[in-house]
Amino acid sequence: xxxxxxxxxxxxxxxxxxxxxxxxxxxxxxxxxxxxxxxxxxxxxxxxxxxxxxxxxxxxxxxxxxxxxxxxxxxxxxxxxxxxxxxxxxxxxxxxxxxxxxxxxxxxxxxxxxxxxxxxxxxxxxxxxxxxxxxxxxxxxxxxxxxxxxxxxxxxxxxxxxxxxxxxxxxxxxxxxxxxxxxxxxxxxxxxxxxxxxxxxxxxxxxxxxxxxxxxxxxxxxxxxxxxxxxxxxxxxxxxxxxxxxxxxxxxxxxxxxxxxxxxxxxxxxxxxxxxxxxxxxxxxxxxxxxxxx
Ligand code: ADP
Ligand code: MG
Numbered sequence: 001x002x003x004x005x006x007x008x009x010x011x012x013x014x015x016x017x018x019x020x021x022x023x024x025x026x027x028x029x030x031x032x033x034x035x036x037x038x039x040x041x042x043x044x045x046x047x048x049x050x051x052x053x054x055x056x057x058x059x060x061x062x063x064x065x066x067x068x069x070x071x072x073x074x075x076x077x078x079x080x081x082x083x084x085x086x087x088x089x090x091x092x093x094x095x096x097x098x099x100x101x102x103x104x105x106x107x108x109x110x111x112x113x114x115x116x117x118x119x120x121x122x123x124x125x126x127x128x129x130x131x132x133x134x135x136x137x138x139x140x141x142x143x144x145x146x147x148x149x150x151x152x153x154x155x156x157x158x159x160x161x162x163x164x165x166x167x168x169x170x171x172x173x174x175x176x177x178x179x180x181x182x183x184x185x186x187x188x189x190x191x192x193x194x195x196x197x198x199x200x201x202x203x204x205x206x207x208x209x210x211x212x213x214x215x216x217x218x219x220x221x222x223x224x225x226x227x228x229x230x231x232x233x234x235x236x237x238x239x240x241x242x243x244x245x246x247x248x249x250x251x252x253x254x255x256x257x258x259x260x261x262x263x264x265x266x267x268x269x270x271x272x273x274x275x276x277x278x279x280x281x282x283x284x285x286x287x288x289x290x291x292x293x294x
Contacts, residue, residue: 001064003028003148003179004049009058010203011044018044020203021058026196028063028147031170031180033190033197037291041203042183043081046152049181050078062148070148074102077146079137079154087126091117091136094125095143102144114172115139116165131162138166142173149173151182155189167193187287201291214286220256223265225276227251238264243289254289 004026011019019041026032034042047053048060051067062070070076085094092108099105106114112121115138120128128136134157141149151170155163170193174180184190190197191211199207199214207214220242228249236244240257255261258278265273 001028002026002061003030003063004181005059005061006045007059007061009045009048009055009060011041011048011053012056018203019048019055022200022203022205023058024198024205024208026179026181028179029177030196031174031194032182033194034181034183034200035185035187035190035197035287036183036200037185039202040185040200040291042185042200043152044203045200046078046080046150046181046183049150050076074104074144075146076148076150077141077144078150079134079141079152081152081156083137085125085128085133085136085140087124089125090121091123091125091128091139092121094136095121095139098140098143102146104145105143106145111139111143114142114169116169130157131159134158134162134166135169138169146178148179148181151180153183153185155184155186199287199290206290207286214290215280220254221258222279223253223255223258223261223276224279225251226274227271228274230271234269238268 002025006022006024009019009022010017022045034045036042044053048055049062049067051071060067063075065073089097095108095111099108115135117135117139120132125133125136134154138154141151155166158166170180182194195210197209197211197214198205226249227246232244232246232251235241235251235253238253239260240255241253241261242256243254245252253261265271
């Protein structure tokens with residue numbers, strides 16, 4: 001049975017259509033990134049999955065049950081974008097509090113190990129750094145041994161070192177065959193830490209696959225060269241070219257036909273082309289192409 005199913009789900013906040021006819025299916029055991037720019041509808045989707053918001057239309061199921069039933073059964077744990085820790089409790093007290101709400105929680109020692117909390121357990125919540133507090137929030141999300149873990153922009157307050165440690169913790173947790181869905185607007189995070197990327201923009205799925213598939217789907221290459229002060233008019237009319245961007249004296253041409261573009265660039269223009277490089281589409285190109293305003 002599928003872990004998560006969205007079937008034609010929409011959610012509006014009055015005027016704003018935050019999620020627009022979203023359908024997707026996630027199999028158990030996968031680690032999936034929900035990638036999209038700010039305002040794409042990531043948090044709204046995750047909050048609906050947890051039963052915190054009700055869809056305006058459509059249905060969501062979690063292991064064949066409603067979100068409310070799945071939450072009541074202890075099937076989901078979550079790290080949401082907002083959410084305070086109770087400041088006067090110690091980390092251990094907080095974890096114990098959450099563990100007792102779940103039918104079959106993890107052992108305290110295992111939670112501490114997975115969340116990399118070490119000797120923070122006696123620390124009061126109001127004495128934690130931003131990164132430490134995020135690790136505690138991760139600990140609370142996994143405390144109940146949920147089969148499905150939802151993480152909404154989990155690394156937002158973390159420095160580079162904390163991020164690395166955090167993603168290791170996530171992998172360790174996912175390795176037990178659990179399903180992880182994390183929201184991010186960082187391409188590298190989606191690329192490096194998931195086995196499937198669902199790209200959403202304006203509440204709709206615009207791409208879905210492995211990071212490699214998404215890059216390949218956008219296809220083409222980027223030709224970059226120094227153009228300096230030379231007039232760049234007409235570059236967009238070269239054969240194969242699908243987009244032109246000129247930033248700080250460097251021209252970047254996206255092309256679906258590298259040979260045709262380069263031939264024409266050298267033969268049919270009088271530009272002095274220097275420092276030319278050719279790269280395949282990366283996820284960033286793909287993301288920009290997919291989420292660009294029409
Ligand atoms: P993301 O998490 O991808 O940044 P959100 O799901 O938070 O996106 O928001 C999606 C859209 O819905 C945005 O346009 C946002 O401004 C709007 N939105 C989110 N929450 C509310 C709310 N409580 N009331 C009105 N509009 C909202
Ligand atoms: Mg959000």
